[in-house]
Amino acid sequence: MDEIVNLTEAQAVLRDLFGGSAGRLVVMTGAGISTESGVPDFRSPGGLWSRMQPVTFQDFVSDPDQRREDWRRRFEMKEIFDRAAPNAAHRVLAGLSRTGGLELLITQNVDGLHQRAGVAEECLVELHGNSTYATCLDCGQRAELEQARHVWADHQDPVCAACGGLLKAAVVSFGQAMPEAALRRAAEAAAQADVFVVIGSSLLVQPAAQLPVIAARAHARLILINREATPLDHLAEVSVRTSIAETFSHLDPGKVT
Numbered sequence: 487m488d489e490i491v492n493l494t495e496a497q498a499v500l501r502d503l504f505g506g507s508a509g510r511l512v513v514m515t516g517a518g519i520s521t522e523s524g525v526p527d528f529r530s531p532g533g534l535w536s537r538m539q540p541v542t543f544q545d546f547v548s549d550p551d552q553r554r555e556d557w558r559r560r561f562e563m564k565e566i567f568d569r570a571a572p573n574a575a576h577r578v579l580a581g582l583s584r585t586g587g588l589e590l591l592i593t594q595n596v597d598g599l600h601q602r603a604g605v606a607e608e609c610l611v612e613l614h615g616n617s618t619y620a621t622c623l624d625c626g627q628r629a630e631l632e633q634a635r636h637v638w639a640d641h642q643d644p645v646c647a648a649c650g651g652l653l654k655a656a657v658v659s660f661g662q663a664m665p666e667a668a669l670r671r672a673a674e675a676a677a678q679a680d681v682f683v684v685i686g687s688s689l690l691v692q693p694a695a696q697l698p699v700i701a702a703r704a705h706a707r708l709i710l711i712n713r714e715a716t717p718l719d720h721l722a723e724v725s726v727r728t729s730i731a732e733t734f735s736h737l738d739p740g741k742v743t
């Protein structure tokens with residue numbers, strides 16, 4: 487494995503990868519891409535979720551107090567997400583998705599920054615769901631957090647306008663089943679990739695951490711762009727350790743110079 491810590495060298499690697507001739511390109515993003523946009527890593531030591539007991543799916547469904555607490559956290563997170571802005575890496579990936587240069591973008595993030603950067607929705611798989619809106623637990627209908635917030639502030643349960651079922655932020659909560667179809671699609675794309683690039687994931691959370699392994703076993707080139715070492719560094723062709731946004735900035739058509 488080559489380890490790159492120099493910005494110019496890192497940018498050359500990216501130019502090569504994202505220039506359009508590398509074959510079938512699959513990218514997976516994690517918290518590290520969003521921390522550079524001002525979103526804290528909720529799972530990291532000292533992060534929001536390391537200090538608070540998570541509200542499990544079972545608690546949410548069965549305990550009104552836990553449900554209120556979950557909503558409170560979702561509204562708080564939404565404010566943080568709203569204050570953040572997509573960075574050069576989000577924008578470059580969105581651009582690639584619209585020009586056919588990206589087979590699939592798999593994300594572990596729930597902040598909606600890929601969508602705000604304009605990613606082609608059909609190219610995006612969100613392994614942990616999305617915390618910026620809600621869905622009905624019974625019929626799946628989408629609802630906006632702002633609506634839910636008004637109801638919640640009145641000490642009521644936010645419920646579905648269509649069927650009256652409980653609404654919940656569209657994330658995969660602890661104790662909730664992973665989205666099967668999304669996971670299957672991600673695994674298939676990993677198995678067929680020529681190049682699999684991981685951006686800002688420490689590859690510690692399963693089942694996401696399994697995807698680069700699938701790609702490497704199928705002989706894809708594995709490129710890791712992450713500040714810290716990961717348990718899969720030994721499988722990677724290159725490990726890039728520079729700032730994500732800065733490294734992508736020279737590929738960003740929307741950059742301000």
Ligand SMILES: [Zn+2]
Pocket residue numbers: 622623624625626627646647648649650651
């Ligand atoms: Zn419903």
